Amino acid sequence: MDSILLGTALIFGAVILVCRTLRRLLKSNRRRRPPRPPSSYRVVGRNKRGRPIYEHRQIAERVLKRKLAPGEVVHHINGIKDDNRVSNLCVMTVRDHEAYHEWQDRLVKKFGRYPKRATRIEKLKAHFAGLILDDAS
Numbered sequence: 001m002d003s004i005l006l007g008t009a010l011i012f013g014a015v016i017l018v019c020r021t022l023r024r025l026l027k028s029n030r031r032r033r034p035p036r037p038p039s040s041y042r043v044v045g046r047n048k049r050g051r052p053i054y055e056h057r058q059i060a061e062r063v064l065k066r067k068l069a070p071g072e073v074v075h076h077i078n079g080i081k082d083d084n085r086v087s088n089l090c091v092m093t094v095r096d097h098e099a100y101h102e103w104q105d106r107l108v109k110k111f112g113r114y115p116k117r118a119t120r121i122e123k124l125k126a127h128f129a130g131l132i133l134d135d136a137s
């Protein structure tokens, strides 16, 4: 009887040890992944005032067949500022854009990772009046 108890306790202990080791391994792998190099906006020219003309804004205007309004920004859905594929762009107001990033930052802080693409797109559309360019093209 005692040996059964001892055996159970040993197995239980071993399982806990393996779980802890696995968790530590997963965590350290996450930390060791090299950070993505910082991306910046693609500039395609200068306007007559010498201000940069951004590719992502130009693409948004082409897809929407209109000029962007003064308070409108073009958000990069995957966070990569030079990934200007139409499927990565979303037009929204400065105000909604800030609120969206606050929401996203809160989730990143809480869960240690970015929400899934489908979740981000759903949120952009339903809560931040985001205009997904892929839907508009």
Ligand SMILES: [Zn+2]
Residues within 6 Å of the ligand: 074, 075, 076, 097, 101
């Ligand atoms: Zn953004």
